[in-house]
Amino acid sequence: MAKTRSSNALLQGAAIVLAVLLTTLVLLAAKAPPFAAYANIVLGAVGSWDVAANVLVSWVPLLLVTAGLLITFTAGLWNIGIEGQITLGAIFTTWMLRGLQASGLDPSLIISMSILAGMAGGALWALLAGALKTFGGVNEIFGGLGLNFVASALNLWLIFGPWKRPGVASMSGTVPFAPSLWLPTLTEQSRLSPSALVIALLAIVLVYLLLKGTYFGLRLKAVGKNPNSAYLLGVPTWQHMMISFALCGIFAGLAGAVQVTSVYHRLIPSISSGYGYLGLMVAMLAGFNAAVAAPVALFFAALNVGSIQLPIVLRQDSSLAGVLQGTLVLFVLLMQGVRERLAGKGLPQ
Amino acid sequence: MQIELRDIRKTFGSVRANAGISLLIPPASIQGILGENGAGKSTLMKILSGFILPDSGDIIMDGSRVVIHSPADAIRRGVGMLHQDPLDFPPLKILDDFILGRRGAVFPDRRKAAREFRQLAAQFDFDLDSEAYVDTLTVGERQQLEILRLLWFGAGVLILDEPTTGISQPQKEKLFATLRKLADQGMTIIFVSHKLEDVELLCSRVAVFRQGELVGSAEPPYETKSLVRMMFSRDLAFTGRTSVPPGGPILSLRGVSLEALRLQIRDVSFEARAGEVIGLAGMEGSGQSVLLSACAGLAQPVSGRVRLGENDVTGLSYHAFMKRGVAYLPAARLEQGLVAGLSLADHFILSEGVGGIFIDRGRAQDLASDRIRTYNIKGAPSHQVESLSGGNQQRMLLALLKESLSLILLEHPTRGLDIESTLYIWSKLRERCAQGAAIVFISADLDEVLQYSDRVLVFFSGRVSPPLPAEGLSVEKLGGLIGGKGWDVLASAAVAHG
Structure with missing residues (x-):
């Protein structure tokens, strides 16, 4: 046991070294000084209170979608449709805000209702993918992918059609909402909303408890690991899959709602910002463990924010963060494969 | 081609699948291989067709020792295997399926292939349209296609694994005629089956396998009784049956018909009473699993009624059955249980x-x-x-x-277990019977069926016997029924009983 533990740690370490090595090669190929680039990312992420706060702003939606994805992964489902679920969350939130902004209701009530609407929107979109799988026999990966395109088309249509800015529609999105309808932020300039941060942290703790200590979590795990056996043991299989889709959609919708109410204060074309796909990577890298997912998500958020400076300082594209994140996940998964090989499992036939 | 197997050995873990098999198969003959499930037939055929390598032993083909590394290697050496489920490509056209796997240039000469396909098909009087799609064929026609393909690849040895399962009587006759013709042309044919009648009808020699060993061989005229004895009999002390007097009906099937892949079960009626053990005997794939699934709500009958006690539960799900005290234990423990x-x-x-x-x-x-x-x-x-x-x-x-159950359904409850575990598991099951549960179980082990059942249902290619009291059954009679012999007597006896 001790031996496998240490060899596991060794393999994980090797994965990180290999990922950094490959990213360095990419930097060299782009004729950029690697050390300066890495130093820049670190400074860009923790160099000042402002950028550190931005890391937390980015952490919130990532944490929320990861929390949701942990539920679907536990049920053995690849919820690729998460991007669309974030988008629908944002659309529903905007819809509710637009509907109520002139109503004279208390702003905090309007904000709360909008966020709830966003959660409902995400859940609806996720249930659609679930229904396609359960009743239509469409694999959730294909269904989710299709629904992502539909969601983003719907989003663009709303921005350029019914909800367009007076005069001319633009890629910069809908008309911003009045500051009274913004989720309160730390300072006037900051985009960091303490309440959003608290919600995100609560979400991951909730999911941790759900999967670790409840009957529902155990049944979900059984469904994910072996639906046939789970069914014979008396677990209603497809119902649990649907519930896990709905829960994941709620968290994704919440992420979309937070982006609208506290970050952009309007609906923009790329409202999901790729957080859904990034969340899939976080969950995989964290080994589908909620406790590990929080720091991994923070690290990924830091990489994202840290690399924003790269184009300005080093004239390198900020997608370098994506290179590092992607290779990291690939190598960690590769090392898991190596480990299973070494353990004598999963040898090719 | 002459094939000689010398002392072939293969073990999987602690199971000796082939324990030193030696067999000489002369050219231009049809060699039958008989044996119950797990006797080692399939392992030997997999070795011969390159799917697995033996632990030790030699394969000698026409006098030279060969090592067959892969199925592709086997076909290069002229050994073709026709699997029970044909290894074809349902979404393809027949001609494409026919060409596939043939070594050659980048672009196959379809016209030449089509011509040769038609010539081959005509030779055996097979009515196959090379432009039709494979998924429109019946199982019998898919077999014909596979045979043509293997012949076209130059097979000199043809191995057939349970080829008469799921095909019609005329197709079977055509298959047998084809095989005889091929044998006359010098082809070596190995015919693996558990159906006594087919083997007796077709084969020029028969080898009988039991528990990984070759226990005997025979040549025509065959004596069914001695074949059955070779297949099944073994020395085992019977412990006395300790039946509980049966109570009221727990499960009853009335005129249940079921359809499964390549199998149709018609009009089955029986009752399982409280405290009673019913054994389902037959070769794997003869319909027992489907019927047991129907007793659990895991398979839905196309007609007929299923009742639990007083309640009609036809069409309900397994979870509904569970709530009424039914438990189902599958054979694939880690896959389904x-x-x-x-x-x-x-x-x-x-x-x-x-x-x-x-x-x-x-x-x-x-x-x-x-x-x-x-x-x-x-x-x-x-x-x-x-x-x-x-x-x-x-x-x-x-x-x-669960604590209180009225009906326990088991698939191969003791398969792969040692004697101690087997006895233990049956003692636990007996306790349940004493508490008033009914048990229905499938087993490939005839001794187990005879020893623990009160009544037995025998299955043969989807045919189901009426419940037979286990008291009056012998291993020989049961083995014969499983191999398809003695059903006419059964039918007339049933008529006599009214």
Whole structure:
């Protein structure tokens, strides 16, 4: 046991070294000084209170979608449709805000209702993918992918059609909402909303408890690991899959709602910002463990924010963060494969 | 081609699948291979067709020793295997399927292939349209296509694994005529089957396998009785049957018809009464599993009624059956019964289905330890189920059974288990009978069927016998019925009884 533990740690370490090595090669190929680039990312992420706060702003939606994805992964489902679920969350939130902004209701009530609407929107979109799988026999990966395109088309249509800015529609999105309808932020300039941060942290703790200590979590795990056996043991299989889709959609919708109410204060074309796909990577890298997912998500958020400076300082594209994140996940998964090989499992036939 | 097998040995873990098999098959002959499930027939054929390598032993083809590394290697050497489920490509056109796997240039000469296909088909009087799609064919026609393909590839040895399952009588006759013709042309044919009648009708010699060994051979004229004895009989002390006098009906099937892949079961009626054990005997794939699934609500009958006690439960789901006290234990323990990756304790929590939100780990631990002790499972509550041995996994499945059950359905409850585990599991099942449960089980082991059942249903290619009292059955008679012999007597007896 001790031996496998240490060899596991060794393999994980090797994965990180290999990922950094490959990213360095990419930097060299782009004729950029690697050390300066890495130093820049670190400074860009923790160099000042402002950028550190931005890391937390980015952490919130990532944490929320990861929390949701942990539920679907536990049920053995690849919820690729998460991007669309974030988008629908944002659309529903905007819809509710637009509907109520002139109503004279208390702003905090309007904000709360909008966020709830966003959660409902995400859940609806996720249930659609679930229904396609359960009743239509469409694999959730294909269904989710299709629904992502539909969601983003719907989003663009709303921005350029019914909800367009007076005069001319633009890629910069809908008309911003009045500051009274913004989720309160730390300072006037900051985009960091303490309440959003608290919600995100609560979400991951909730999911941790759900999967670790409840009957529902155990049944979900059984469904994910072996639906046939789970069914014979008396677990209603497809119902649990649907519930896990709905829960994941709620968290994704919440992420979309937070982006609208506290970050952009309007609906923009790329409202999901790729957080859904990034969340899939976080969950995989964290080994589908909620406790590990929080720091991994923070690290990924830091990489994202840290690399924003790269184009300005080093004239390198900020997608370098994506290179590092992607290779990291690939190598960690590769090392898991190596480990299973070494353990004598999963040898090719 | 002449094939000689010398002292072939193959073990899987502790199972000796082939324990030193030697067999000489002369060219231009049809060699029958008889044996019950697990006798080692398939292993030997897999070795000959390159799917697995033997641990030791030699294969000699036409005088030279060969090592067959892969199925492709086998076909290069002229050994073609026709699998029970034809290895074809349903979405393809027949001609494409025919060409596939043939070595050659980048672009196949379709016109030439089509011409040769037609010539071959005509030679055996097969009516196949090379432009039709494979998925429009019947199983018999797919076999014909496979045979043509293997011949076109230059096969000199043809191995057929249970080829008469799922094909019609005229197709069977055509198949047999083809095989005789091929043998006359000098082809060596190996015919693997458990159907006595087919083997007796077709084969020029028969080898009988039992428990990994070649136990005998015969040439025509065959004596059915001695073949059956070779296939099944073994020395085993019978412990006396300790039947409980049966009570009221727990499960009753009335005129149930079922359809499964390549199998149709028509009009089955029987009752399982409280305290009674009913054994389902037959070769694998003869319909027992489908019928057992129907008793559990896992398969839906196309007609007929299923009743549990007084309630008509036709068409309800397994979970509805469960609520009425039915439990189903599948043969594939880790695939269908247990969840690999979850601990023993997790399984008990799942199966008990206690309410509330948070799991009471302390109580779960107690429950698990208690059951583990009662059922004598070698494992701890925190162990993952896949770490258990086969016997312990089976005990685990039994331990998961709820306290009060009225009907227990089991698929191969003791397959792969040692004597001690087998006896233990039956003692536990007997306790359930004494408490008033009915048991219906499938077993490939005739001794087990005869020893533990009160009544037996025999299956042969979807045909189901009426319940036969186990008292009046012998291994020979049961073995004959499983191999398709003696059904006419059964039918006339049933008529005589009214």
